[in-house]
Amino acid sequence: MATVSERKKTRYIGKRTPKYDALERVTGQALFAADLHLPGMLHGKVLRSPHPHALIKRIDTRKAEALPGVKAVVTAADLPPPERAQGMLGGELLISIMDLRRLTIAHDKALFEGHAIAAVAATTPEVAEEALDLIQVDYEVLPPVENALEAMSPDAPLLQPDLYTKTLGEQPERPSNVATHSESSRGDLERGFAEADLVHETSYETKMVHQGYLEPTATVAHAQPDGRITLWTSTQGIFGIRRSLGHLLDLPLGKVNVIPTEIGGGFGGKIYAILEPLAALLSRKSGHPVKIVMSRAEVFRATGPASPTHITVKTGAKKDGRLTAAYVKLVMDAGAVPGAPIGGASLVCLAPYKLDHMKIEAYDVVTNKPRVQAYRAPGGTPAAFAVESHMDQVAERLGIDPLAFRMLNAVDEGDRMTDDRPYNRIGLKEVLRRVAKHPSWTSPLPPGPHRGRGLALGFWAGATLTSTAHVLVHADGTATLVSGQVDLTGTRTTMQQIVAEELQVPLESVSVRVGDTDSTPYTDLSAGSRTAYSFGAAVHNACQDVLAQLRVHAADHLTAQPEHVEYADGRFWLRDSPDQNVDLVTVARRSTFRATGPICGRGTVTRLQPAPQFAAHVADVEVDPDTGKVTILRYTAFQDVGRALNPTQVEGQVQGGAAQGIGWALTEYYHFEKGVMRNPTFLDYRMPTSLDLPMIDCELVEVPASDGPYGARGVGEVPIVPPAAALANAVYRAAGVRLHKLPMTPEEVFRARQATSAIG
Amino acid sequence: MRPFTYAAPQSLQEALDLLAKANGTVRPLVGGTDLIDQLRQRRKTADVVLDIKRIPEMHRLEYVAREGLHVGAAVSCADTAAFAAVRELYPAIRASCLLVGSVQIQNRASIAGNVCNSAPSADTVPPLVTLDARAAIVGPRGRREVPLEEFFTGPGQNVLRGDELLLEIVVPPPAPHSSNHYLRFIPRNEMDIAVAGVSSLVALRPRGRICARARIALAAVAPTPVRAKAAEAVLEGHVVTSELIEAAAEKAVEACRPITDVRGSAEYRKELVKVLTRRTLRHCMASLGQPLES
Amino acid sequence: MTFVANFSDTTLRKAVRVVAKLPLSFTVNGEPRQVFVQPWQTLLEALRDELALTGTKEGCSNGNCGACTVLLDGRAIVACCMLALEAEGQDILTIEGLAKDGRLDPLQETFIEYGALQCGFCTPGFLLSARALLNTNPAPNEQEVRLAIAGNLCRCTGYDKIVRAIQAAVEREA
């Protein structure tokens, strides 16, 4: 599509129009998957492995089946043979269909604590629960592989005997827990280090964390007698779910209809099918609709958290601060089957820095943990925590201000990403200039002991993928946007704005409908900061198509050629004789019976340029020297958003992402003991409460993207990238200790201080 | 949840009869903020859940001169904290009630439930122990009182017999020239269980800084709430100074027998006891009009 | 009230699973309601499953997220930590009853205006916690607002806009 980078005067774009679907949410009317109730519906429950690693010798479901009220019990044996379970599923993280099949329900081996072993459908949740107790499983318990470094050692137990490392080098002879070893490089690393005045190397570690969406994963499946399956589900992408079901249940796509319910947060964690295949199997077997709602503990144990990492960073720099070389090694834990976000982490880690010589090595490693899913800028937060902490240390050792150091090395248009694609228009330097002038950076810290300020950068390339939208114009001139694009982040609101803007009609005359897979054409999932950008472009295109169709009708009415018809504000006229005109309503009404017929504009994009996003966060903290507890005093997020289509929505994304990053930085982690998660509750998995966060100030920088609608960039992912590093850098200045591990819990900060005072 | 029956008797006698006669496990219920989840998670079982909130005696909330404060078993933490006498005379009780969970939890949860659940981390217990509170228990043999300090026998365990109910908590009037404070440490700022908690009480002799009586009670650092008697001894009979407080804080650690778990390591818990003992004692001195220079 | 059968009958537990539903009379959103519930059903389950009031959400089932917050005689409580039968004779306000006579509560208005919701799963709980606060404290400061909603988790917003929306409602009601 045409680049719309110059800023025209707009009516709705850039305005704080109210959230499209807010009313139903503040009144409790919005329907989430768990709210559904169908006639004859059964309740499904899942039996899960108590062992992180075990062979399944035998499953006896007879007693459970005999319990009154139990209508179906399924195990892996109920899956159709895996003939069609071929290929890879996209989304944010790749997963092979075979692995998805294995994850859905354990075949002969439980790969993590919480792995589904069997599922039951019964008339009440109580009966289903009781039935789970009656299923007998004989396990042969195996030693668990607890973390990626351990998994890589040659004598580690193997999770999958048929897993061989994918690598560019020599093909391995022995199976391994390393699924992939990837490398990207540029220039001559050794030369770069040789040119340096200072070579600095540090290592970092982050733990498994969860997206923490408030709505537990839930689904309702209804298998009709003719073999069709209808699913109402809480997902970020209905077409991905449909495809998974097609593969796993051996069904043509036309026989699976996926209807998206409202989704109570996803953040990358509701992409691949987890409960859906089980609910469908149970429904098929029982002949009733089946609802499965996870408990919070199940959500923690058996959905898809974010990857734990071990990261090493080595850089060389000149005395004046210029970086000469950088090497990053990323070891990322995928959990039970391959697919850690090594791609995202590789792209993010060195993104802000201009480097002639660099190399990134990444390892995708399997362990006995739940298989990871994407979590907002997947891989980005650990990568930035490592690199941005490291860069602060380098700047300090060189005696250079951390902001000046970043400015000096900042990438610009034409420089290259770590995968060698050239950057198109980017706003990193504008972001840094804004920081340099902003009181959050220039004003002194509020007086008090043990306080410090930290800065860190973040990057996200932004996915684009395929988007499709239809815009219908009704007989009265009102319009409806129809698509299968799930509204995860307020899409309906911004898309309503785009349609109203482009069709030049009042906001109220535009409706937005999210349809199902049976009635809308393919569109990719809502994730990766792609929705506003890529789907927005599709909607924009659909509107252009609508206008073209309307022109044909107007021309028919005015007995002229469409090329001679002009349009503005609900009125068509002939360019050469403006008196000859007709209003939109008349044209719309005529379209139902004249000429080319009813208006249905189609817009699609498959390949936009990326619209890279940069952010900088500045945090002021205070550290309690006695307990190690960190309190955030002030927090400011700077971000190049290209164009804020709706500032309220954009700020919401920035604040939400920052809040999640802060939780990741300070309190959240999976506490594993021998592969078993010990804190699967919101009491002990500590997400920030309202008392743990300050107001999060947003400074939106607008450097228009090279492509896409109105210059807007995706905004949802990058805000989670800088917080951990910004806080680590602030804690360093406040407490004099550098933390190399997340989360920076009070106890960790306390111990770090003890360790340094013992030395010093 | 596993099936059980529910009873909400209107009189104490009915409740006691039920406890005595019921076959199976009867679980008294007040706020349910511990019990309901424990039943759901199957950490506890129940054949009968006995809701005591319809029993009038359980709602007593009264301050009687010379006797002290009576907090009935069915009184919520929120109501306790809002009670005038508690506001005026028992700031540490108030503070601890307002630490239990969130507003929603405080509106349902009771001190009785906190006490009977007998978690080592129970927040309302340490202040009550420092105030020499007693648990008034009723059963088929009538009423008995047990000093709260002796009420707990292990994590989740206490002296209540199966046929008994906690009726109320009785707290003697605070000593003159005394001050009481409670602090706990949690990684977040709300909605967390104490990694460690300390309540300190200091009573001074009339005029001056000589400590007539000290009580220090600890939470979450031993199988039960415990008193740090050695630390109290450091203070009693002496002029309270910063140095003395420091010494008491060090001594308080001796009373700890902490474990390492999801919420913190044993070493860290000991460190926190030191910090919180120091802070609560300094706070007490400050509110007695005897601030110590730091 | 509600004495059930004979407590010495040890087979009771099994029988109860199939049969016993007990009557519960209470007021919900201003209307007297009678439903039949099982003794072990929580108030949350009764509201959602028996009364089809699904605006009250379940995010954790153990009191930690506040998604199930309702007002019980005007006070905020978590419906997942209370048995339905405990509500006998009491007054419950759920999100469905917050707007009165077709007019939104000022909090509902400001939540919309300030963008205080994204996915909206936490929103009913926040609105009721905030309502309970404003009913007893018509002029809360920021700290008091934050304290009142500390039992409600929101993962989408970072609370910033929620706090601002509540503060705006305070002004609107003044």
Ligand SMILES: Cc1cc2nc3c(=O)[nH]c(=O)nc-3n(C[C@H](O)[C@H](O)[C@H](O)COP(=O)(O)OP(=O)(O)OC[C@H]3O[C@@H](n4cnc5c(N)ncnc54)[C@H](O)[C@@H]3O)c2cc1C
């Ligand atoms: C989200 C959340 C946060 C929490 N935060 C805290 C916190 O910060 N600090 C803290 O200390 N606790 C906390 N708790 C735990 C709990 O809220 C407290 O222990 C509370 O005081 C329990 O009171 P209750 O009335 O709800 O007890 P219930 O759950 O009703 O009962 C608790 C136990 O005591 C027994 N019992 C109750 N009354 C009697 C009686 N009269 N006689 C005999 N036995 C009786 C019950 O059978 C049960 O075993 C939290 C709980 C939740 C859900």
Ligand code: FES
């Ligand atoms: S569902 Fe009740 S507090 Fe989370």
Ligand code: FES
């Ligand atoms: S708006 Fe999604 S959890 Fe609050």
